[in-house]
Amino acid sequence: MSRMLDSFRNIIRQLLRDEFEDTTDQDFESDEIDIHVLEVLSEISERSPYEVKEVLTTVVNSRVLDISSIEDLLEIERLEYPIGYDPREFRNLKYLDNETIEIDTTLVPSAGGSGTLTGTVTFTTGSAAVTGSGTSFSDDLEVSYLIRPGSGTRWYRVASITSATALTLDEPVRSVDTGADTVDLTEYCYEAVYLYCRKLHQLTEEATTLTPRLERVLIDGSVAKVALS
Numbered sequence: 227m228s229r230m231l232d233s234f235r236n237i238i239r240q241l242l243r244d245e246f247e248d249t250t251d252q253d254f255e256s257d258e259i260d261i262h263v264l265e266v267l268s269e270i271s272e273r274s275p276y277e278v279k280e281v282l283t284t285v286v287n288s289r290v291l292d293i294s295s296i297e298d299l300l301e302i303e304r305l306e307y308p309i310g311y312d313p314r315e316f317r318n319l320k321y322l323d324n325e326t327i328e329i330d331t332t333l334v335p336s337a338g339g340s341g342t343l344t345g346t347v348t349f350t351t352g353s354a355a356v357t358g359s360g361t362s363f364s365d366d367l368e369v370s371y372l373i374r375p376g377s378g379t380r381w382y383r384v385a386s387i388t389s390a391t392a393l394t395l396d397e398p399v400r401s402v403d404t405g406a407d408t409v410d411l412t413e414y415c416y417e418a419v420y421l422y423c424r425k426l427h428q429l430t431e432e433a434t435t436l437t438p439r440l441e442r443v444l445i446d447g448s449v450a451k452v453a454l455s
């Protein structure tokens with residue numbers, strides 16, 4: 227089971243023999259420990275980053291993409307365009323500035339843009355099957371379009387469309403995206419680019435991106451930094 231920030235604090239205190247029932251006797255405040263934990267987290271990210279596939283919609287007649295919405299980005303390792311090919315079509319990219327890149331290709335996107343689907347769309351964790359009620363998948367979508375829940379953050383590529391109320395994605399739905407969308411809220415886009423990104427790891431009271439191996443590194447590094455302070 228993954229540890230959250232509070233668990234790391236408790237382990238660090240135990241290893242430093244700084245655990246007392248009376249918090250006034252503790253040598254280190256929680257915010258002091260957190261400062262060192264975040265320093266180590268940043269160092270870990272530089273050597274073993276959090277690797278994520280981000281999806282951006284294209285702009286018609288433009289190879290330029292806005293990456294300003296990608297949080298905690300360290301580096302874009304690879305760019306895939308067009309998507310859905312086997313083997314994958316990887317491209318080089320050019321940084322125009324800190325918030326803008328350009329796809330290094332002679333192809334020019336011609337179908338950028340997005341919209342919302344009619345009806346209620348239901349996503350199920352661990353399943354690639356998507357169902358609808360009052361939807362018109364056959365009319366609104368085509369294979370290779372991408373859809374995402376209105377409250378979700380991940381785009382899923384449409385692999386096949388069975389009917390107006392049933393389709394299949396090319397990957398299983400993640401737990402954060404499960405459930406039925408509000409009517410006319412599910413988004414779709416015509417054409418997209420996959421960015422394979424290296425990002426800073428996250429560690430909060432509710433979530434973490436660290437693997438068990440990196441958790442051990444974080445604990446050892448944080449204990450050393452706190453002790454030296």
